[in-house]
Amino acid sequence: MNDKPNDILLLAGKLLTIIMQFACVIGAAVIAGLALLAIFDPGWITSTGYESSLGNAEPIIGLPIFFLLIAIFLGSGFLFFRKLKEIIDTVGEGNPFDLENASRLNTMAWLLLVMQFLVMPATLLGTFLAPWINAREDMSMTIEMGPDVEGILMVIILFILARVFKHGAAMREDLEGTV
Amino acid sequence: MVKLDDILHDRRMTLTELAERVGLTLANLSILKTGKAKAIRFTTLAAICRELNCQPGDLLEYQDK
Numbered sequence: 001m002n003d004k005p006n007d008i009l010l011l012a013g014k015l016l017t018i019i020m021q022f023a024c025v026i027g028a029a030v031i032a033g034l035a036l037l038a039i040f041d042p043g044w045i046t047s048t049g050y051e052s053s054l055g056n057a058e059p060i061i062g063l064p065i066f067f068l069l070i071a072i073f074l075g076s077g078f079l080f081f082r083k084l085k086e087i088i089d090t091v092g093e094g095n096p097f098d099l100e101n102a103s104r105l106n107t108m109a110w111l112l113l114v115m116q117f118l119v120m121p122a123t124l125l126g127t128f129l130a131p132w133i134n135a136r137e138d139m140s141m142t143i144e145m146g147p148d149v150e151g152i153l154m155v156i157i158l159f160i161l162a163r164v165f166k167h168g169a170a171m172r173e174d175l176e177g178t179v
Numbered sequence: 180m181v182k183l184d185d186i187l188h189d190r191r192m193t194l195t196e197l198a199e200r201v202g203l204t205l206a207n208l209s210i211l212k213t214g215k216a217k218a219i220r221f222t223t224l225a226a227i228c229r230e231l232n233c234q235p236g237d238l239l240e241y242q243d244k
Binding site: 179 | 203207208210211215216217218219220223
């Protein structure tokens, strides 16, 4: 079997995980910037033509919570792709079947589950903030509702893969010392 | 317990030579010789017996620890 295509695959995988981690960091920086803007220039929140019946409660209460949810989402995403890169590294070393990778896959499954659970409250907050955002010219938002079947399927697949790798690690350990 | 040393001595064969003949690495054969192997394949056992002209019982002995 020609290993070259596999090397390109691993390289592409590593590159993608690095790009995604970078995207999460950029996203977090944007959220941090917006949060600082809201803190140091409160006029930014109220400087819209939006007439709030809740005394601008939408941005004042909704935005910090929304930022927090996004920050947790991005943090989870960063960790997810970091774990994936670590797994890809072990594949490149020719030693993927160990308990560390089983643990990494398990962690990835939990992180993805957390991200799935964050989507619903974030979406609800989005609808809460929608009138305020719509009143702004410098912002726009698209809300998608509905269960993310692919995401849930991915969570299940990752948990199962973690078990597969755990068995693989045990079998590999049995094989060591066999002549 | 693996009695490879005795038989190799009787046959005037080195471990390296035996490794080459049976198609095993010297490292793996050393693992077998020093008793650190957890398991041995039948194909490996058959190859060693073929090269050393012996029976499995000549190579392996059970000792109650």
